[in-house]
Amino acid sequence: MENKKRFVRALIVVAGVMLAAAPGWAAEDTTGKVTIETMSVGAGLGFTWGDGVLEYRGEKYPFTVSGFSIGDVGVAKTAARGLVFNLKNVEEFSGLFMAALAGGTFGGGASAGATHNQNNVSMVWTGANQGLSFSLAHAGVNVRLTPEAQQQAARVRQNAAAARQEPSATPRTSQ
Numbered sequence: 001m002e003n004k005k006r007f008v009r010a011l012i013v014v015a016g017v018m019l020a021a022a023p024g025w026a027a028e029d030t031t032g033k034v035t036i037e038t039m040s041v042g043a044g045l046g047f048t049w050g051d052g053v054l055e056y057r058g059e060k061y062p063f064t065v066s067g068f069s070i071g072d073v074g075v076a077k078t079a080a081r082g083l084v085f086n087l088k089n090v091e092e093f094s095g096l097f098m099a100a101l102a103g104g105t106f107g108g109g110a111s112a113g114a115t116h117n118q119n120n121v122s123m124v125w126t127g128a129n130q131g132l133s134f135s136l137a138h139a140g141v142n143v144r145l146t147p148e149a150q151q152q153a154a155r156v157r158q159n160a161a162a163a164r165q166e167p168s169a170t171p172r173t174s175q
Contacts, residue, residue, distance in 0.1 A: 031056065031057075031085060031087040032055055032084035033081070033084065034053065034055070034080075034084055034123060035052055035053050035079075036052035036125065036127070037051060037077070037078070037079050037080075038050030038065060039075075039076070039077050039078075040076050041074075041075050042069060042074060042075075046068065046139070047066075047067070047068055047069075048065065048066065048067045048069065048139070049064075049066045050064070050065050050078075051064050051065065052064075054084065054090070054145075056087060056090050059090075059152065061090055061093070061145055061146075061149040061153065062145070062146045062148065063094070063143055063144060063145050063146060064143075065141055065143055066141070067140050067141035067142055068139060068140055069139035070139070076130065077129065077130045078127040078128070078129045079127055079128050080113075080125045080126060080127030080128075081125060081126065081127070082113075082123055082124050084123050085121070085124075086121050089153075090149075090156075091145070091150075092120075092121050093117075093145065095117040095119055095121075095142075095143060096117060096140055096142050097115035097121075097123060097140070097141045098115065098140055099113050099140070099141055110127065110129065111126070111127045111128075111129055112125070112126045112127070113127075115141060117143070
């Protein structure tokens with residue numbers, strides 16, 4: 001029982017450190033918010049899958065996640081919320097995010113993560129877990145916008161381009 005308490009305290013410290021680092025990332029530019037729901041299974045090597053929603057410039061873009069981890073043991077369901085930094089367009093969100101993760105679940109628990117992808121987009125999140133698992137891992141999480149989100153991003157981009165190129169009024173000539 002005492003080990004469980006120490007573990008939970010350590011997780012709180014890790015989550016606190018990660019959240020304390022968020023203001024440094026905020027200097028980059030908080031450009032979005034995410035909500036993510038995942039399932040994880042691991043026995044040394046772990047696998048994660050799930051989906052989420054990116055809120056970016058007033059639009060919501062659904063995405064899927066799948067990934068791997070080294071140092072993950074157990075089975076858990078996670079519901080997470082976080083912030084996205086340095087996102088210049090929604091397409092930059094897709095890609096392989098490399099993560100440092102910490103979490104533990106004994107019926108219920110907490111997790112925290114900080115990730116960064118090849119497009120220089122960063123994401124910091126905290127989550128609530130259900131299940132029985134332990135993770136202090138390095139992981140890769142593949143994030144992909146759904147086909148619907150890709151179409152939505154293309155429409156938003158086209159509408160923005162059309163708004164910038166409104167036709168100028170042509171003067172009428174009288175005859």
